[in-house]
Amino acid sequence: MAQTLEQRRRNAKFAKDQEAKMGKSEDQLKKRTKETPKSPISMFWLVLLGFVVFGGLVFELLSRFFGL
Structure with missing residues (x-):
């Protein structure tokens, strides 16, 4: 089965994130992943x-007040 465009985009993003993690310690990765939580409602x-x-x-x- 061929991948959809959305699957390709997500796979590329995942691969890019994994490459960015290579060669870094756990402390550096933990600092990077601390982000402000996004609100579940816009x-x-x-x-x-x-x-x-x-x-x-x-x-x-x-x-x-006006008795309407």
Whole structure:
């Protein structure tokens, strides 16, 4: 079976990462792998969720205040 384009890209990236590790100690590799964890939800969805929650709260307060 032939590899798909996505498989080729990932294999090339993996090979490049493995070559970068060659000849380095474990301490050097540990320093390299410490990265800031990426949020599992994007900023767009956080803003949308905040808009829905706080926007609904604002509209509810306005309706109770003005009696609409």
